[in-house]
Amino acid sequence: MEGIGDLMTGFAVVLSWQNLLYMLIGIVLGVIIGVLPGLGGANGVAILLPLTFTMSPTSAIILLSCIYWGALFGGAITSILFNIPGEPWSVATTFDGYPMAQNGKAGEALTAAFTSSFVGALFAVIVITLAAPLVASFALQFGPAEKFSVFFLAFCSFVGMGKEPPTKTIAAMMLGFALAAVGTDTVTGQLRLTFGSTELLGGFDFLIAVIGLFGIGEILLTMEEGLSFKGKAAGISPAVVWQTWKELPRYWMTSLRSCLIGCWMGITPAGATPASFMSYGIAKRASRKGDQFGKGEVEGVVAPETAAHAAGTSALLPMLSLGVPGSPTAAVLLGGLLIWGLQPGPLLFVEQKDFVWGLIASMYLGNIVGLIVVLTMVPFFAAILRVPFAIIAPIILVVCAIGAYTVHNSTFDVVMMLVFGVAGYLFKKCNYPLAPLVLAIVLGDKAEEAFRQSLLISQGGLGVFFSNGLVGSIMVLGLVALFWPVLSNFYSRLLTSRRA
Amino acid sequence: MIQTLGLRTAAVALVAAVASFGSPSAMAWEPTRTVEFIVPAGTGGGADQMARTIQGIITKHSLMKQSMVVVNKAGGAGGEGFLDIKNSKGNPNKLIITLSNLFTTPLATGIPFSWKDMTPVAMLALDEFVLWVNADSPYKTVGDFVKAMKAAPPGQFKMGGTGSKQEDQIITVAIEKATGTKMTYIPYKGGGEVAVQLVGKHVDATVNNPIEAVAQWRAGKLRPLCVFDSKLLAGKDKIAGEMSWSDIPTCKSQGLDIEYLMLRGVFMPPGVPKDAVEYYVELFKKVRATPEWAQLMADGAFNQSFMSGADYAKWVEGEEKRHRDLMKEAGFLATN
Amino acid sequence: MEVGVAAFMALLGVVTVIGSLRVGIGWGAEGPKSGFFPFWVGLIVVAASLYNMAQAYTKGSRKLFASWSQIGQVLKVVAPLTIYVAAIPWFGIYLASALLIAGFMRWIGRYGWPLVLAISIGLPIVTYLTFEIWFLVPLPKGPIEELLGL
Numbered sequence: 001m002e003g004i005g006d007l008m009t010g011f012a013v014v015l016s017w018q019n020l021l022y023m024l025i026g027i028v029l030g031v032i033i034g035v036l037p038g039l040g041g042a043n044g045v046a047i048l049l050p051l052t053f054t055m056s057p058t059s060a061i062i063l064l065s066c067i068y069w070g071a072l073f074g075g076a077i078t079s080i081l082f083n084i085p086g087e088p089w090s091v092a093t094t095f096d097g098y099p100m101a102q103n104g105k106a107g108e109a110l111t112a113a114f115t116s117s118f119v120g121a122l123f124a125v126i127v128i129t130l131a132a133p134l135v136a137s138f139a140l141q142f143g144p145a146e147k148f149s150v151f152f153l154a155f156c157s158f159v160g161m162g163k164e165p166p167t168k169t170i171a172a173m174m175l176g177f178a179l180a181a182v183g184t185d186t187v188t189g190q191l192r193l194t195f196g197s198t199e200l201l202g203g204f205d206f207l208i209a210v211i212g213l214f215g216i217g218e219i220l221l222t223m224e225e226g227l228s229f230k231g232k233a234a235g236i237s238p239a240v241v242w243q244t245w246k247e248l249p250r251y252w253m254t255s256l257r258s259c260l261i262g263c264w265m266g267i268t269p270a271g272a273t274p275a276s277f278m279s280y281g282i283a284k285r286a287s288r289k290g291d292q293f294g295k296g297e298v299e300g301v302v303a304p305e306t307a308a309h310a311a312g313t314s315a316l317l318p319m320l321s322l323g324v325p326g327s328p329t330a331a332v333l334l335g336g337l338l339i340w341g342l343q344p345g346p347l348l349f350v351e352q353k354d355f356v357w358g359l360i361a362s363m364y365l366g367n368i369v370g371l372i373v374v375l376t377m378v379p380f381f382a383a384i385l386r387v388p389f390a391i392i393a394p395i396i397l398v399v400c401a402i403g404a405y406t407v408h409n410s411t412f413d414v415v416m417m418l419v420f421g422v423a424g425y426l427f428k429k430c431n432y433p434l435a436p437l438v439l440a441i442v443l444g445d446k447a448e449e450a451f452r453q454s455l456l457i458s459q460g461g462l463g464v465f466f467s468n469g470l471v472g473s474i475m476v477l478g479l480v481a482l483f484w485p486v487l488s489n490f491y492s493r494l495l496t497s498r499r500a
Numbered sequence: 501m502i503q504t505l506g507l508r509t510a511a512v513a514l515v516a517a518v519a520s521f522g523s524p525s526a527m528a529w530e531p532t533r534t535v536e537f538i539v540p541a542g543t544g545g546g547a548d549q550m551a552r553t554i555q556g557i558i559t560k561h562s563l564m565k566q567s568m569v570v571v572n573k574a575g576g577a578g579g580e581g582f583l584d585i586k587n588s589k590g591n592p593n594k595l596i597i598t599l600s601n602l603f604t605t606p607l608a609t610g611i612p613f614s615w616k617d618m619t620p621v622a623m624l625a626l627d628e629f630v631l632w633v634n635a636d637s638p639y640k641t642v643g644d645f646v647k648a649m650k651a652a653p654p655g656q657f658k659m660g661g662t663g664s665k666q667e668d669q670i671i672t673v674a675i676e677k678a679t680g681t682k683m684t685y686i687p688y689k690g691g692g693e694v695a696v697q698l699v700g701k702h703v704d705a706t707v708n709n710p711i712e713a714v715a716q717w718r719a720g721k722l723r724p725l726c727v728f729d730s731k732l733l734a735g736k737d738k739i740a741g742e743m744s745w746s747d748i749p750t751c752k753s754q755g756l757d758i759e760y761l762m763l764r765g766v767f768m769p770p771g772v773p774k775d776a777v778e779y780y781v782e783l784f785k786k787v788r789a790t791p792e793w794a795q796l797m798a799d800g801a802f803n804q805s806f807m808s809g810a811d812y813a814k815w816v817e818g819e820e821k822r823h824r825d826l827m828k829e830a831g832f833l834a835t836n
Numbered sequence: 837m838e839v840g841v842a843a844f845m846a847l848l849g850v851v852t853v854i855g856s857l858r859v860g861i862g863w864g865a866e867g868p869k870s871g872f873f874p875f876w877v878g879l880i881v882v883a884a885s886l887y888n889m890a891q892a893y894t895k896g897s898r899k900l901f902a903s904w905s906q907i908g909q910v911l912k913v914v915a916p917l918t919i920y921v922a923a924i925p926w927f928g929i930y931l932a933s934a935l936l937i938a939g940f941m942r943w944i945g946r947y948g949w950p951l952v953l954a955i956s957i958g959l960p961i962v963t964y965l966t967f968e969i970w971f972l973v974p975l976p977k978g979p980i981e982e983l984l985g986l
Contacts, residue, residue: 188869193874409974459655
């Protein structure tokens, strides 16, 4: 329990007016960054990093990490309002968040998203406070085979749950895998599927696909329906926050499960994006209202947001204690630490107590400040939906184009965004599911890389995936998740036949 | 708030500019707009860290009127970034920092570029490579390690490294050649990840750069066996127990005759004015004089060679030849 | 139309298969080669798409999935967006964005010129300040920015 005492020292370090001001600035900037697609938390942190060199390391890391929290919060806003995920980990939030907004429940969706983000982050910070060394040694267990098993599980828990025809699901998912494979093959360093084009060297970025498929595709669908020329009349009052809060405790089980998934994925480090997908998938199966998911169910917002935030927060732990960043943003923060002369690694917790516990204390405070800031903005954000379509649509298009460009500073990506946009519209019309496609793009190359690294280690033997208790049990969980629909079907049939 | 920050930076820059007017070193050419500093690798890697440190130093000490932005173009093993420079003929507001992929990427992938398509500016430093093993492993010296490797069946020893057919794998092949053994090389995406895989005992050895593994070394998780350089590292400060950087023996002295250093240098697009090149050479000289730079060099135990102009070009030419030979020997040349 | 989408996906599948064949699709001594996964993935895309195509054909859903007027509506966005995307490399993102917003608001929204101009000129300026000044992210620029010396 010495962690608690250290934490109190940390609070003492953090609690100064100046630091609180930095927190506020950081959160607001972070939200802006999170809202603008393409300008991810990594950009924001990277760009502001040089500006912080004049501050003390503690103040600087507070400012930067609050940008990070802000971006985590902000990513949900555009997902819910416009079906455009501002950050990769908010894709799963669109599934239910956007339908909620369409049903005039934008305020509820935003409140639920922000609150669950807060819960997830808080849970993760508590885990970090109490179990940092333990958690770090757990992370060390993860070699390629273990990583592959985690991706496998994430995938299995998500597939096989749509209502679309299975062949279409398979086609969409496999197309996602194919797109993920374009570019340089990490394991051999070979170029593949680029067909000599320089633009394809970097492969297809997930964000560009998502901006196109979801954002542009949605605008095209709205256009076709031709009814949303007037803004959505959404009842917006600050009371919406209280009403939603009264409802949220009902989902404590989903919340807890998502927290655990998020922490686990953040630490391994698989990252926030698979965590959000996995959490959504499992929540859908576990929930009694599972078949209502995708039509605007609050639980479908709670699950991915909680997990994403828990993962995003716990990803900082391996960064601090092992020097391995769990996300691009964490990678840039890592660079910052080095510039300040702080060496991330096992000794950081021993040698730089003030700094580490100051940072952890700022996670608590930053999240509280963040929650207050974003909740006060809920009515304002929801009001954006009142802006008439003919004004907001071109603005969204421009913001999408800028977002697509900034991912790689390439105009080719803007073209790809357009192609993905049209494809997204056609897929929607022809009843192809988009979620498996984007999931395959996110996880495809990482999973393949881990798979092939494992086989290099085992010199070709597939037994490596069951070689120890950890990897074996995750793989079995994955298989169970994959065949769950079949199993549960079989089980219920068994029950009925017994009764008969 | 940011606006005020921006204004403050602008004001500081202005003061600095006025000050430099009075000094005799006032230069004819200066960047006319924001300078893009391209990193042909992902965020968080060695090159990225160095570029961002330089950006920080330039901003903090107001060494340049215009601001500098770091842009990552990592696609195609960095080919994306190099092609961008190659195709920005005559643009004096673009720089690129290199790692060994300047030589390895065109050879391994056939992406059409070479250092001759760019204007060499300066060598900032050379990055060292060290042979690391897990501190729990029984290998205390290179001799132990090589002996164990020879005793094990071929391919059983696993070497972790960054990327495929790049510097880490070149060294691995060189070790295999020198010892007559066969290892399995496992490519990962970043140097930090490689070091942690070694700590987690998922691989048996790595050839991480000092800065990638130093934290784990200090924590007593890793053990350095030798450095792939002809002379000892510079740092005399104790890092782990009684050892400092300079206590790591050279591989050659341990009977493993391999030498490899990685270029951390800067290039510009082709066809840029001579004044511009000189401006940046001066700029980097100023960067190198700052305490922050000294700190980075000490943390990472860099080899602090500096070169510019014809010397630099000549050095790069020699390195390119060497890489061609190394890659050819290792069978890494692109076939198509 | 559904047949068309399926055919297009099948085509992408074929392209993937061809691309994979170039880098080797075997399962070497140390695990699969670069092309192994893309190859099978491509084959599955082709197979699934052929099935989908047949399905769409036999079910007689050969009719369009949307009425012509709906498609016209969609084209009202797709056409200007295509021009916009094509114009970015030449005119820079700021001018192109201003034109897109102005055109869209005027043509589809039928708003009065003052509002149209305010938003279409205001947004690029806000964008410029946010991205280039605050966050130092360079966006594509064209002749106008060159003239202004930005």
